[in-house]
Amino acid sequence: MTQAPWSEYRPGQQFPGVVGRTTEESSPAWPRPVRAAAGAPNVLFIVFDDTGFGQFGCYGSPIETPNLDALAAGGLLYSNMHTTALCSPSRSCIMTGRNHHANGMAAITELATGYPGYNGQIPFENGFLSEMLLQHGYNTYMVGKWHLMPSEQESAAGPYDRWPLGRGFERFYGFLGGDSSQWYPDLVYDNHQVEPPATPEEGYHLTEDLVGRAMSFIADAKQVAPDKPFFLNLCPGATHAPHHVPKEWADRYRGRFDDGWEAYRERTFARQKELGVVPADAQLSPHDPDVPAWESLTPEARRLAARMMEVYAGFLSHTDHHIGRLVEFLKETGEFDNTLIMVVSDNGASAEGGVTGTTNELQFFNNAPETLEESLARIEEIGGPETFNHYPWGWTWAGNTPFRRWKRETYRGGVSDPFLVHWPAGIRARGEVRDQFAHIIDMLPTVLDVLGIEPPATIRGVTQSPLHGVSFAHTFDDAGAATRHRTQYYEMLGHRAIDHDGWRAVCPWPGPSFEEAERPFGTPITMADLDDLDAHHWELYHVDEDIAETRNLAQEQRSKLIEMIALWYVEAGRYNVMPIDGSVLQRIMTERPQITEARTSYTFRPGTQTLPAAVAPRLLNRPHSVTADVEIPPGGAEGVLLCQGTNAGGWSLYLKNGHLHYAHNYVQRTLHHVASSEGVPDGRHTLRFEFEPTGAPDIAHGKGAPGRAQLYIDGRLVGETDMPVTTPIAFNPGGMACGANPGSAVSPDYQAPFRFTGTLHSVTVDLSGDLIVDAGSEMRMHMARQ
Incomplete structure (x- = not known):
């Protein structure tokens, strides 16, 4: 190995070389590059x-x-x-x-x-670990699922300090959220969508x-x-x-x-x-x-x-x-x-x-589960691009x-x-x-x-x-x-346990099973509940001898159980477990700090990144309009103006065969569609979709607000239809895209990505009225995405 013609020193140390009046009477030294130890795995x-x-x-x-x-x-x-x-x-x-x-x-x-x-x-x-190994000369790569930052920070507005590249990974390729289609994933490469x-x-x-x-x-x-x-x-x-x-x-x-x-x-x-x-x-x-x-x-x-x-x-x-x-x-x-x-x-x-499984989780999230007959009709599609099973x-x-x-x-x-x-x-x-x-x-x-x-x-x-x-x-x-590792506590949505030296204590919430629970999953824990749980509902297992928790020794080994409960509280105090919170709906509904103030108008432009559902405007069950400022070249144009969702469910505003179209894919069960009665002429025009609810949603039974869908060209009504039911709760995946339909096509009327071939200057979504949500169903959706 050839000896380098200079010396090296650790950054922060005094410069060990010589600095003279010219390089002739000087000798160089360099800050030592970060190198891993020889043979490091x-x-x-x-x-x-x-x-x-x-x-x-x-x-x-x-x-x-x-x-x-x-x-x-x-x-x-x-x-x-x-x-x-x-x-x-x-x-x-x-x-x-x-x-x-x-x-x-x-x-x-x-x-x-x-x-x-x-x-x-x-x-x-x-x-x-990525940040630590960077300091010791490692390359660091994150590939696949991340889901380690607030979902409100997944958009192009950032902040990016909790994205993979902000936490010590030099390269990233994968998806930021809790789940993604294997056929049409929501991909991010380093710090941008692809x-x-x-x-x-x-x-x-x-x-x-x-x-x-x-x-x-x-x-x-x-x-x-x-x-x-x-x-x-x-x-x-x-x-x-x-x-x-x-x-x-x-x-x-x-x-x-x-x-x-x-x-x-x-x-x-x-x-x-x-x-x-x-x-x-x-x-x-x-x-x-x-x-x-x-x-x-x-x-x-x-x-x-x-x-x-x-x-x-x-x-x-x-x-x-x-x-x-x-x-x-x-x-x-x-x-x-x-x-x-x-x-x-x-x-x-x-x-x-x-209990039955599903060919499309979006139906489950929206309280609109398919029947056995509907599932059987799609049995050979399960696992393919048309399902979300x-x-x-x-x-x-x-x-x-x-x-x-x-x-x-x-x-x-x-x-x-x-x-x-x-x-x-x-x-x-x-x-x-x-x-x-x-x-x-x-x-x-x-x-x-x-x-x-x-x-x-x-x-x-x-x-x-x-x-x-x-x-x-x-x-x-x-x-x-x-x-x-002798002691380890657990707490998840109010369900608690602790392991210590071969013993295991468990306090299930709201019960040992759904059937045995007196209250539904996600029920908040009150002080009275907690006192009752600690007094009567902890279970004790000697897992060194009973690995599958089959013999509850809480009555026979009461002193051991009390010791384990006390130890759980010690660990809980040490690691920020308090306050014990069994709720789910209340957590979903919690207002959190956002990077922007709430608003009722959103403007989108083509070529921008898909907007994650967590920060997209929420259109369901409320009056709203979508207005596109377009320029149609001679010979016409086609393509998506704005859309949200996938083939599992969503909506799309688009041009095809010279006409303006709107399609609402209701959890793959029904496609509500309206087209303009006349074509869109050449030149610059304002194309608009409006939704006006005509009744209340029946969220418990999987039915979003019925309403009137109307299409306008330059302010003139050119198409309308009544939609007896819409999606009640959410689209999942639910990204909103301008100028194209990335991933799977929301409507079978076109093939994705169906990019708009004219000039799309902007699309504006305007919201009015009260937002109607069902926290219970949203809870199931969020939990299923883990």
Whole structure:
């Protein structure tokens, strides 16, 4: 190695060179570039979404995940890893090594309230692993789902300091919110929106795109600096709804789930014992009160539910396949052996599909569920570009085998998740199971431990808070090592629990199941409720001997239970858990600080970014108008002027065949359409749509306000129709776009993106009247997007 003709010094130190009157009598020195330690490993996190303990093949599932299984066989499988029970809170723990309330992430940011543990804004004193590794010479890449900032900040107006590039990631490609279509995703590249590079008809799928982008990020840097390590946080949308996958992947599972969810649990549990994932003497949790017996379903309902599970299984296997592409890329580039890989899910399997499942979640959000007959008519479309599907919660329960319950609840089905570690260059053990207790706040400290890095005292001038997690690196090559994480609290929407030295106390809210609860999910907790809960409703389990929480020892071990309750309150006081809040509707309705004042007029221009639903004007159930200032060239023009939503539901104002059109897609069930009676002539014109409600909405029954739709050209009425029902609550996805329809077409009358071919100067949306909303239905939508 050639000796450089200069010396280097750390920035901030005194200049060690010589400065004379000329360069002849001077000697140079340079600030030392940030370089990683020689041989430092790459770090790869793969964070699944809504994937249960019993859904990877290596955890006993009949679903095929050969690439994940290979990572387990070549590394370590942890059987006692824990999360927060919800997506954004868990992801904040992974990135910061701090508990979710200390991150301001008591729940999702859509439910933020004005308390330190609940405001949805991760404080900058809780630095991200990406920010830490930047200081030590790493490239840092974020690919996939983010959902770690207030949704009101997702627009082009920012602020951008909580976007991935504001939190230590040098490159970003993915989506900012809680979920996205796998066929037509809402993509952001670094700090700006982009369109998918291909269409579903051309073979596009988000997972393939994300993995390809991750590989390109790595390759871009390695061709210049081959010895520079990277940190990649890969967060596919899988296996969150919508369960979108090419049909051939779902068809691989034809008939394999026809015997139902109870049979799935029994098979998976037996296999878990064979693999050593659960103890040989473990007991399977009992049948959940909210899940109907498979045999109680009609043959048609069983056929539909089985197909929904086939699609889910194909989705997971398809994701595993593309993870295999990344693994092969790391092997081909010589990076695989020295890459520390950690694979985890953010919470247990999700029950937001409801008891029957759905082919279009937008119907569920809008209280307009399809009938069994309607679902069966679309059975072969499930998983494809025309659906936005989710399976029934019987499969959720099965996917969390052997545990009880699911996502959003702090029983083990909500908080116990698969976790794999693979690092051939750093771990001698191969194919072993580790049963030490761990929590996702331990991932960051473990990475720092194996890298020999101390947590930074400051990041960009901000003094850092202490880490809450502890390293489990000492368990890598010692199966018998004791856990160093002895106590962990949980709280999610008022549902509480605590683990301590092999014991577990749980206080469910509003009850152990929906059937057993006396009040609905999302009910606020009063002081009287809290006193009653603490006195009578905590449960106690010795999970060292009863992993699936089957034997409640609250009466027999009263003193132990009191000790655990007291310990929960100690931890709650330490980590900003107070005030305990079981509400959901009230949180959704909370007014939060916005970057602009409320207004009733919005102006849009073509070529601008799609406006996220959180900051778009809310048109439903109220009088409104949409006015476009256009210039039509000789020969005419066509295309979208303004639209919102997707083929799952939305509305569009557009020109076609020389006429002005408006279409309202009511949750894929009905298309209300009106066209102008005359064509739009050449020249500059004002084109206008008006909606005037003619009745009240029936939100509880999925019906938005009926109304009169009218079209105007230069102030002249040229078309009208009465719409007997409109969308009552929301569009999801619900972005608003000017001058084109990105993604899937709102109306089957045209093919997306159907860009306007004339000159569109502006489009103005004007609102008047009172906004009518249904907080309960919005709550279900926000929670389902986690």
